[in-house]
Each structure stands twice: as C-alpha cells, then as structure tokens.
Amino acid sequence: SVHSSWLHGSAAPPLPQAKFFPPVEGVMLPTGSFKDRVAFITGGGTGLGRAMTTTLSQLGAQCVIASRKLDVLQKTAEEISSQTGNKVHVVQLDVRDPEAVSRCVDQVESLTGLPDVIINNAAGNFVCPSERLSPNAWKSITDIVLNGTAFVTLELGKRLIQSQRGASFLAITTIYAESGSGFVVPSASAKAGVEALYKSLASEWGRYGHRFNIIQPGPIRTKGAFSRLDPTGEFEKAMIGRIPTGRLGTPAEISNLAAYMSSDYATWMSGAVIRFDGGEYVSMAGEFNELRRVTPDQWNIIGMMTRSTKGS
Amino acid sequence: SVHSSWLHGSAAPPLPQAKFFPPVEGVMLPTGSFKDRVAFITGGGTGLGRAMTTTLSQLGAQCVIASRKLDVLQKTAEEISSQTGNKVHVVQLDVRDPEAVSRCVDQVESLTGLPDVIINNAAGNFVCPSERLSPNAWKSITDIVLNGTAFVTLELGKRLIQSQRGASFLAITTIYAESGSGFVVPSASAKAGVEALYKSLASEWGRYGHRFNIIQPGPIRTKGAFSRLDPTGEFEKAMIGRIPTGRLGTPAEISNLAAYMSSDYATWMSGAVIRFDGGEYVSMAGEFNELRRVTPDQWNIIGMMTRSTKGS
Amino acid sequence: SVHSSWLHGSAAPPLPQAKFFPPVEGVMLPTGSFKDRVAFITGGGTGLGRAMTTTLSQLGAQCVIASRKLDVLQKTAEEISSQTGNKVHVVQLDVRDPEAVSRCVDQVESLTGLPDVIINNAAGNFVCPSERLSPNAWKSITDIVLNGTAFVTLELGKRLIQSQRGASFLAITTIYAESGSGFVVPSASAKAGVEALYKSLASEWGRYGHRFNIIQPGPIRTKGAFSRLDPTGEFEKAMIGRIPTGRLGTPAEISNLAAYMSSDYATWMSGAVIRFDGGEYVSMAGEFNELRRVTPDQWNIIGMMTRSTKGS
Amino acid sequence: SVHSSWLHGSAAPPLPQAKFFPPVEGVMLPTGSFKDRVAFITGGGTGLGRAMTTTLSQLGAQCVIASRKLDVLQKTAEEISSQTGNKVHVVQLDVRDPEAVSRCVDQVESLTGLPDVIINNAAGNFVCPSERLSPNAWKSITDIVLNGTAFVTLELGKRLIQSQRGASFLAITTIYAESGSGFVVPSASAKAGVEALYKSLASEWGRYGHRFNIIQPGPIRTKGAFSRLDPTGEFEKAMIGRIPTGRLGTPAEISNLAAYMSSDYATWMSGAVIRFDGGEYVSMAGEFNELRRVTPDQWNIIGMMTRSTKGS
Ligand SMILES: NC(=O)c1ccc[n+]([C@@H]2O[C@H](COP(=O)([O-])OP(=O)(O)OC[C@H]3O[C@@H](n4cnc5c(N)ncnc54)[C@H](OP(=O)(O)O)[C@@H]3O)[C@@H](O)[C@H]2O)c1
Ligand SMILES: NC(=O)c1ccc[n+]([C@@H]2O[C@H](COP(=O)([O-])OP(=O)(O)OC[C@H]3O[C@@H](n4cnc5c(N)ncnc54)[C@H](OP(=O)(O)O)[C@@H]3O)[C@@H](O)[C@H]2O)c1
Ligand SMILES: NC(=O)c1ccc[n+]([C@@H]2O[C@H](COP(=O)([O-])OP(=O)(O)OC[C@H]3O[C@@H](n4cnc5c(N)ncnc54)[C@H](OP(=O)(O)O)[C@@H]3O)[C@@H](O)[C@H]2O)c1
Ligand SMILES: NC(=O)c1ccc[n+]([C@@H]2O[C@H](COP(=O)([O-])OP(=O)(O)OC[C@H]3O[C@@H](n4cnc5c(N)ncnc54)[C@H](OP(=O)(O)O)[C@@H]3O)[C@@H](O)[C@H]2O)c1
Secondary structure, three states, rough: HHHHHHHHHHOOOOOOHHHHOOOOOOOOOOOOOOOOEEEEEEEOHHHHHHHHHHHHHHOOOEEEEEEOOOHHHHHHHHHHHHHHHHOOOEEEEEOOOOOHHHHHHHHHHHOOOOOEEEEOOOOOOOOOOOHHHHHHHHHHHHHHHHHHHHHHHHHHHHHHHOOOOOOOEEOOOOHHHHOOOOHHHHHHHHHHHHHHHHHHHHOHHHHEEEEEEEEEOOOOOOOOHHHOOOOOOOOOOOOHHHHHOOEEHHHHHHHHHHHHHHHHOOOOOOOOOOEOOOOOOHHHHHHHHHHHHHOOOHHHHHHHHHHHHHHO | OOOHHHHHHHOOOOHHHHHHOOOOOOOOOOOOOOOOOOOEOOOOOHHHHHHHHHHHOOOOOOOOEEOOOHHHHHHHHHHHHHOOOOOOEEOOOOOOOHHHHHHHHHHHHHHHOOOOOEEEOOOOOOOOHHHOHHHHHHHHHHHHHHHHHHHHHHHHHHHHHOOOOEEEEEOOOOHHHHOOOOOOOOOOOHHHHHHHHHHHHHHHHHOOOOEEEEEEEEEOOOHHHHHHHOOHHHHHHHHHOOOOOOEEEEEHHHHHHHHHHHHHOOOOOOOOEEOOOOOHHHHHHHHHHHHHOOOOOHHHHHHHHHHHHHOO | OOHHHHHOOOOOOOHHHHHHHHHHHHOOOOOOOOOOEEEEEOOOOOHHHHHHHEEEEEEEEOOEEEEHHHHHHHHHHHHHHHHOOEEEEEOOOOOOOHHHHHHHHHHHHHHHHOOOOOEEOOOOOOOHHHHHHOHOOOOHHHHHHHHHHHHHHHHHHHHHHHHOOOEEEEEOOOOOOHHHHOOHHHHHHHHHHHHHHHHHHHHHOOOOOOOEEEEEOOOOOOOHHHHHHHHOOOOHHHHHHHHOOOOEEEEHHHHHHHHHHHHHOOOOOOOEOOOOOOOOHHHHOOOHHHHHOOOOHHHHHHHHHHHHHHHH | OHHHHHHHHHOOOOOEEEEEEEHHHOOOOOOOOOOOOEEEEEEEOOHHHHHHHHHHHHOEEEEEEEOOHHHHOOOOOOOHHHHHHHEEEEEEEEOOOOHHHHHHHHHHHHHOOOOEEEEEEEOOOOOHHHHHOOHHHHHHHHHHHHHHHHHHHHHHHHHHOOOOOOEEEEOOOOOOHHHHOOOHHHHHHHHHHHHHHHHHHHHHHHHHHHEEEEEOOOOEEEHHHHHHHHHOOOHHHHHHHHHHOOOOHHHHHHHHHHHHEEEEEEOOOOEEEEEEEEOOHHHHHHOOOOHHHOOOOHHHHHHHHHHHOOOO
C-alpha cells in the first residue's frame, strides 16, 4: 500500500479488462477539418497541450503555442510542423501577467490574425497537505490556473468581439474540480473557478459567436503531471485499480476529443463539461463500489443472508 | 480486507477524530414547533422514519405513520406517544399500490385532516451484482422507492391543492443518488428519480404553497439498512475509515435536520438537496484523498522531490 | 408571450448569432469506423434514433432497430440501408415488457450476434401539470424510460458478460434530468433514474469490458418530441431566445456525437454525461443571465451607479 | 421589462403564494447553544454577516467580526452586544492581504483564543458585461472572495491544527457558483473556487477535527448586495417572479440555518452544500418551467392535442 512501498513506485500495469478498451492513436476528424483556422494553445509545448497541438496541426490548423519556456516551445513547434507540414508559431508568455497576455495577443494578431480555436491548457499543480501551504504556494497555482485562464480568455474575447469574430474556447480542468480533493487544494479551487468562468461565458458571449466548453481529464501520463503529482509512482497503481476501463488515458485520445469539441461538428456544443477519465470519477464516488472485491461465492452467501433478512 | 475477513464482521470503532464530532441526542427546535401540525411519515415504524416521527411528536406534531407491517407500526406508535404525550396514528400501506395510497389518504383525512408535513422515507434496497438482477428484483426496489414516492406525493399534493393548503414535503434519498453506485443499482436509479421528482415539484408547485426538499443520508446504523446492505458487517469498517468525521451518523441527528427542514424556520427552503454524511461523499470522490495515508516524514521527501521537479 | 399567442405558434427563426454556429450535416468519423460492428438502437425508427442509426450504418455498422411500430421500423430500415448499402434489421419490441426484451435479444443474437454498440434512445413524454397526472400517466412514462432502459440494458449486459464480450452503451436523456423540471415530471424522474443506472454500471461493469455514457440533448426538432412537448409551437420561440448559440440542434449533430462516443476513439470514456444543448442549460440556470437584455447605454449608467455605491 | 422600465425600479411585492411561506424572525436553536464558544465572522459588520453574528451572539457566543471598515464594525459590535449581552470584538482586516490575516488571527488569539466557529462571509461583487472587465476588475473580486477566503481559512486551520482544536467552518457562496452566470463572472468563478476549497478541506482536515460546509443563498435584500447587483431595482421583480416561494429570503432565516450548521447539532455535517433560495435555482434551471404561464383552460386544449398525437 501507499504506506509501505511508496518510495519504490514504478509504472503500473493495466487491469485485465483494458484489452476491451484499446486506445486508438490515429486522428479522428476528416483531413482538413481545421484548414484556414488558427488555433491558440497555452502550455502547448509539453504534455497534453503538445498532443492537442499536434492533432490540430495534422488537421490543417495554423497553431500558436504559448508558455514560459521559449526553448521548449520552439523545439515542439519544429517537431510538429516538420511532421504535419503546417506552421506552428511560438510566443513566450507567462499567463499570470495581464500585460504579457495583451502583448502576446498583439503578437498573435500580427502572426496569424485572431484565433478561431482557443485552448486554455496551461496549469501548475503539486501535491501537498493543506496545512503546509503558504499564501505564496496558494497563489502560485491559482494565479496560473484561474487568473491566467481568465486573462487569456478575456483578452482574446474582447478582441474577437471587437472584430465581430466567432470562436471556440476550450478549457482543460480536472475530475476533482467538482468534488474537490484534499492534497491538491489550490488546483481544485482554481480549476473549479475556471469551470464557472467557462459556463458563465457560454451563457453570456454566445451572442458574440463564442462557445465555451470544458474537458475534465482523468489520469493521462505526462512528465509534467506525473512528476509533480505522483513523484514516487506509487499512486498510479491505486488509480489504475479503480479505473473501470483498467488503464490510463492517452494524449492522442484526449486530443481527438478536444479537436472534435473545437471543430465545426460541435458548433451546437456550448457550456458542456466532459469528464474523460476511464470512469474513475464515478467509480470513486459510488459508495458501494468497493464491493467489486467480493467474489461470486461470497455473493452467493450474501444473497442468502439478505433474502432471509428481507423476509423478517 | 473485504476479501479475507468479510464473514466475521462486527461493529467497527470510530476513528480518533470522532471525539471532535460528538453527536447530540436532544431535540433542537423550540418546544411546540409543530403544535397543531399534522405530519405523515412513510416507513415511520422503524429506523430513521421512527426517529423522525419521535422528534416531530416531541415537538408537538400529531403524526401518522404508514407502512406494510401494521404490528410494527402499532408498537412504534404506542411507544412514541407514551413518550411524548402526542397522538401517533397508524395506517397500513403498501406504497406500490396507488389505490391503497388513495385509501390511505382518505383515512388520514378522516383521522387528522390533510398533513402539513410529509416525509417520504419508505424504501427497499439490497446489495447485489447487477448481472444477477432479474426484472422482478429491479422492480421490487423501483416500485417502492420511485413509484411509491410518486404515488404518495401526487395523491397528497392533489388533495392539498384542491383544499388550498400549503405543505412541506421531504424525501430521504442517499449520497449515491447523484454519482450512482455499483451493487445497489435499482436503489441508485430510483433515488435519483425521487430527487428529480422533488426538484421538479419544488419548481412547479411553489405556487400552491408547497415546498420540496431532500436529505441524502450517509451511513446511519439501522437494522433495516445495515442488515440488507452490510450483512457481514465488514463493509462498515471501510466506510468509517473514509468518513472525515470518523463515525456513523445517528438517527437523532438526521431527525433534527429533518425537523428543521419541515419547520417554519425553513419556509424559504425549497428545491434543496442536503447531503448529511459526515463528509463521506467528498472524501470518496476526491481523486487525491487517498494521500491521507502518507506520513509527515514521507511528505517531507515528496516536498523535496516535487520542488526539484518544478525547477526543471 | 405564451399567454396570448400560444395557439398560433410556428417555427421560430434562429437568433442573429446562429450564423457563427452553422450545423454540419456530414458524417464525422472515418469511413468504416463501425465495420464488422453490430449496433442495437431502441426507438431507431424515428427522430434522433433514426438519425443515429443512419450515421452508424453509413460508418459500416450492421444495425438493429427496435420499437413498437413494426411498419415504421421497416420503412426506416429500407430507406437507410438503400442509402448506405449496409443491412438494417428490425425487431418489434415494447421495452416495458421484460419477456419481450428477452425474446428481442434472442432475435438479435440469431440475426447478427450480440451487439457491440447499444443506444437506449426509446422514450415517451408529454407536457402536463403534475396535479393532473394519474398513477397510470406516471407509469406510462417511467415504465418506458426507466424500466424499459433497465430491462434492455440488464438483458444485453448479462448475455454479453456470459459471452465475455465488451460493448459500448449509450443512453439519451435530457438536460432537465439533473435540475428537474415542472410539467414533464415523470420524464424528468425517469431520465434521472437512467443517468444513475448508467453511471452505476460504468463503475460496476467496466471489469466486464463495458462502458456506459450519456447524452443530454437540448431541443432538436423531431416530430415525436415537438408534437408532444410543444403542440402549439409557441414554446420553441422562448427556447431559441435563451439558447446562446441561437438555434435548435440538428439530428446530424447529435448523431456525430453519439457515433464518436460509441466508437473506438472513445474507449476511455465511461461514466460521462455530455450536455449537448447549444448552451441552453447554463443560460437558463445562471441567475443574472437575464441581464442580456440590458443595452450598452444602460450598462454605462449602471456602471456609474455601482461604482459610486462601492465607494460608500 | 428590464428594457423599458429598468430605470424606475422599486421594491417588488411578493407573489400570492408567499402567504404560505411566512419568514420566522426568532432564533431557532436552544438558548446557550454557543455558550463558551468563540465565533469569527468576516464581513460581520453589515448585511448577512451582521445578522449571523447577531444570532450567534444571542445564542451565547463570543463573536469577533472582521472587515475593512473599523467604524462600521464598531457600531455593529456595540449594537449587537447591547442587544444580546455578549461581547462582540472587532478586528480591522482586509482579507486580501495574507500578512494582515496573520496579524488578525494573532489579535483574535489574544482577544478570545482561537475560534470554534468560522464563517467566511466577506465578499465583493458587481454586475458588468464581461467584455468590460479589466484584469484589475477581475482581481478586485477574486482576490477578496477566493484568495481572501483561502488566506483566512488556511491561517486559522493551521493554528487550530497546531493547537489540536476542532472547529466548524462555513462559507457563504451563491446559487450561481455551480451553474455560472453571465454578468457576475468574477464572482461566479471565485465562489466556485471557494466551494471546491471547502469540499476539499472537508475531506482532508476531518482528521484534525474540522468540518467545512457551504450555504448558497438566493436573493436576500441587503444594502451591499442589492445596491451593487440591482442598482435600478428592476431585477428584483424578475427574481421574485421566478421564486417558487414567491418572496425574497430574510437575514434571520439564513442566520438560523448558519447557526444550525455551525452548532453541535450538525457535528456530522461536513462537505455539504446547502442551497437556500426559495427554490429559485431549480425554477430557473428546469427547461419547461416557463409553462407555469399556461392557464388551466389552455392545458385542457394542450391535453387534447398531445393525446391525439400520442395515438398517431
Ligand atoms: N496529465 C493528466 O493526467 C492531467 C489530468 C487532469 C488535468 N490535466 C490538465 O491538463 C493540462 C496539461 O497538463 P499536462 O499533464 O500536459 O502537464 P504539463 O506538461 O506540465 O503542462 C503544463 C503546461 O502549462 C505551461 N505553464 C505552466 N505555467 C505557465 C505560465 N505561468 N504561463 C504559461 N504557461 C504555463 C507549461 O509550460 P511552461 O513551463 O513552458 O510555462 C506546460 O507546458 C493542465 O491543465 C492540467 O491541469 C492533466
Ligand atoms: N440507514 C442508512 O444508513 C441510510 C442511508 C441512506 C439512505 N437511507 C434511507 O433512509 C430511509 C429509511 O431507511 P432505514 O435505514 O430507516 O431502514 P428501514 O428501517 O428498513 O426503513 C424502511 C421503511 O420503509 C418501509 N417500507 C418498505 N417497503 C414499503 C412499502 N412497499 N410500503 C410502505 N412502506 C414500506 C418499511 O416498513 P414495512 O416493512 O412495514 O413496510 C420500513 O419502515 C430509506 O429511504 C433509506 O433509503 C438510509
Ligand atoms: N428531440 C429532442 O429535442 C429531445 C430532447 C431531449 C431528449 N430527447 C430524447 O431523445 C430520444 C429520441 O427522441 P425523439 O425526439 O427522436 O422522439 P421520437 O421520434 O418520438 O422517438 C421516440 C422513440 O421511442 C420509441 N418508443 C416509444 N415507446 C416505446 C416502447 N414502449 N418500446 C419501444 N420503443 C418505444 C418510439 O417508437 P414506437 O412508437 O415505434 O415504439 C420512437 O421511435 C428520447 O429519449 C428523447 O427523450 C429528445
Ligand atoms: N444578499 C444576497 O442576496 C446574497 C446572495 C448570495 C450570496 N450572498 C453572499 O453573502 C455574503 C454577504 O453579503 P451581503 O449581502 O451581506 O453584502 P454586504 O453587506 O456587502 O457584505 C459584504 C461584507 O464583506 C466585507 N468585505 C468586503 N471586502 C472585504 C475585504 N477585502 N476584507 C474584509 N472584508 C471585506 C464588507 O465589509 P467592509 O466593506 O467593511 O470590508 C461587508 O461587510 C457575501 O459572501 C455574498 O456574496 C449574498
């Protein structure tokens, strides 16, 4: 258990049922679905952001990726565009700084024009007991996740409105945004804030041609998330053990979902919150799900016991 | 674990923190809060229904309790009214039968007049893998829980509307009504249906002077619930282990909440769903809550690991 | 308003912003995505069920559609398979009858073998003040929607488990399943029950290779839904007026979503509930959304008023 | 409508059904329920905070109220303690400043010792189209509501843990925290963040003897809220028109609820979110609730129309 072996973690194997749920790595949407479209992805240099950028680029989009580490962005941009043949631009950006956000959007305007697709994916997170959180630790997360997302969204939104341009906005949150979770409390709070922001703007800015949707991912192995959230590797085993589909998700899978939600096939989708987690959330939350450990023979006995009780 | 010792279960002790959360057994509302009021409680002969009836009776209500077992009802009624000095009436009723419901309300009208307070508490449930459920097993639960609640609520509602009488309706559901849960699927579905029924009528029948609210209890030991849901006693330990307040709830606690919600102090409460579970639901649902098992020393090491990662 | 002109309704025009949200009618998934797959769709003869069947058939699935009206099913089956070149089978079925469900699955087994894709789409509904609902009216809806879905799902699930076969289950519910709604109360309750059923089985039956997901559609014009829910045509205008994307959805759009969710691209999706409603739900639910009626000039004045108050 | 008459608003009358839902102004809990307890209330000088402080003080608590305006706090403190006979302390505090929060808790410790009851009630809000929000306007709200609540909660929590003291934490959020809402977007986001914070800590800090709960109030007339959210008074009429109980809430009502949730009667309540809004939320959110405008005669005709359709 976590207690004894947490220091010697390693990638955990999938459960037997995972054979029924093989991940598909190929791109789902028709070729050219994002032709003549511009996509702007925060945190597009790594992990899920990189994967979503790759998919949009394969589908014909001109992409702009933005985050703090310019070298990482550049390397990613080159790799993706050499693979897809479509241009990937980079802009250095710390989303916490509203003036930097404004300058970044200036740059985007001159590089590609305003985007048609916006994905707010940049985030920070780490595991920590809440009694050890300083005010600065709290703000280090909420400033990126909540304020950063708001600054990017409001700045782009205003300029799109000014230009009478429609757009699709997507935010990547997490399955614990709704339930909350101990030990990742700044992230839980900030992601919940992002969800309210997107649901609110879905209502308010539809009239300007904007739609706003959310993906709540379950665990998908990326260097960023797993090094900060499961540094010992031990937690992964526990997660897989309770995921009904018996495995982690893959970056390609979430990218296909994100591309769909950002595409013209989903122009009627707004204000939606899509949990994409292999079933982990419902599996954790349901009070009697632990009974999956009971064996068929034990169920036979329990059946007899409860039937006799019912008759009492 | 459930696996090895499930046959030899026994009442599990509370967690250490339970000392901070002692249950109060006394009645909360002012004496006479339900004077001149009539309360109708289904399943009022046993368990939580009996406890809520006792509290309302202590507060001055004339109560009517209804369920299938007349002898159980009569014994309860006598015990309560000898304790409180207020009359408790009994009506035999199988809530699955709409004609029986109509006759029951006739009886109530002649015994006490139409009720001011209605508590839909009757229910059935048992644990069972869903692949073992026959259509009849499915219906045995949904007929009581969903159709039964609907028949009682619609019949009383119609007559109250006819008589231009206001009323407070309360339904007792469960914490897994929203999330669903394996192994109690007919109950989860039927209770979710009850919640939608009550939220819907809160909207629709406010204009007739009716309010509708819901309590979702977590685990409270009653003979009925625990014999059918945890016949081996093993599951209780697991539940307590994940309840933040470290103990089961008590019938007196839920009775005080139910009395408050049914009282004039809560005339502005309608369409509310109150989870009352010692924190169990959020504790199960939050993805990282298992980290409560990590020790302070381990956190020190994790802190160093994630800090060094952040700098990368 | 509904009051004065409800008798002379007619199809309402979209809002201006709908130009930003044009529906795509083409099929989204790659050709052959459902090759060698069998799909079973209840209520597949009409409306949304027919549209989803058409899309799956175009993508290579062998489909079986089932409902009460054999002639309607047959006409649909012929039209679809002549269009797509893939076989569409029909089975007469009243989902309320568990024995008929069992016989239906026998037939499916001999026609096509057990299905890989199951869509529970059959439903009944009508608008009615709840005080006018008889017990039979209540049951006429819940028997189809909740019990019918349960019977179909449990019967197919058991046989798939027996055969160690994986499958994707999808249920079509509605945006008011969570909030409830007056005037469609049996439907709201039964659909909420279906959602709990599907979330529960997502947890429980993952181990058998099954996944369970839900679409909550907003208003999509079909003869079935609109004739029973908006017989006067008046309500449509009000709905469109509050839909942020400014128009109704189309059968093709929900079919692309349903096909995605049922496909191998979504093998990691389970226990998900996808609201697909043009933003209607968040728009109705948000307390201040009515302020969309305030004009820019009025906002200028309000801005001055609240600023001066803040300084007080 | 809002359009034409928004400048000439005035307090709107209740709906007829409000006669069934009269507010009770008296204190609900038994005298002395908070004897020897210390309660800390942010924003306790005005509005709902003042009302909750009054109730706790009447029930025997020693209260400490904290906000920016020392004069307002002092006036309130004197008025309450002269009414109740129990001491009310004041501490000047801007919750946005973590060092000020730390100094404030120092003061509380020396004045009364650490509190047993904490109510996070301080907030800011104003109505504004989101495209008019500057980054500073955004932060002016989220800094108070989300960061302020976090700073107060974390600081008090840490010290209570250090001292091995239990406590009850309550946060006042809003009914649009879950759904989001246009025109109050920073508030919606920040309040959603507060809810996640409280649900998370309910899970995590139960082991330290702390419980965390939330009230989501609907509209209750206070100078603060109504001057900033409905400066023209016009919106009030629309709100009352859709509240099933037909009236606004009162400060006394929410105070009785808050006192209950903070009392020993509710030691088993943690992680709960109580909507207290007269039914407004479910009434707005339910798709068909607008049909309340249909008259009985019109229903007769609709009934005939839908029945004939069903037979088709
Ligand atoms: N992987 C999972 O299992 C999982 C689960 C749930 C949710 N998510 C969410 O998925 C998203 C992507 O996560 P990931 O797993 O791909 O991790 P990741 O690789 O660490 O991605 C985070 C990205 O955010 C960027 N970023 C961080 N701070 C920034 C700032 N101040 N300004 C601009 N950009 C900043 C980072 O780039 P720089 O360092 O260059 O700034 C990085 O590219 C996140 O929103 C995360 O919360 C992931
Ligand atoms: N205890 C818990 O931990 C817990 C947790 C969550 C929810 N709940 C809910 O709390 C409520 C009370 O449960 P409990 O724990 O007090 O169990 P209980 O003692 O078994 O109560 C169930 C009651 O329902 C009555 N009932 C059953 N079928 C009926 C029918 N067809 N017609 C009329 N009455 C019927 C029973 O009386 P007869 O046999 O005489 O008909 C019995 O009095 C239930 O709604 C339950 O779902 C309890
Ligand atoms: N259209 C919308 O705006 C909308 C919005 C929200 C949700 N939905 C949902 O979408 C689904 C499809 O609705 P729709 O708009 O396409 O309406 P529809 O054309 O009336 O579809 C209902 C289907 O259910 C079948 N059905 C009804 N009772 C049955 C029974 N006892 N046994 C077997 N099949 C039965 C009907 O076929 P037979 O008459 O041949 O039995 C019919 O094909 C429904 O679940 C509905 O609740 C629709
Ligand atoms: N009334 C309603 O209808 C309603 C509805 C939903 C939710 N609520 C919530 O109920 C709570 C109370 O609202 P209310 O209606 O009573 O309005 P209110 O009288 O304006 O209360 C807000 C309080 O917050 C304090 N505050 C503001 N900024 C602060 C800061 N930076 N540091 C410390 N204290 C600060 C204010 O005091 P100072 O100015 O002295 O700092 C004031 O006492 C709020 O959380 C509000 O969101 C109210």
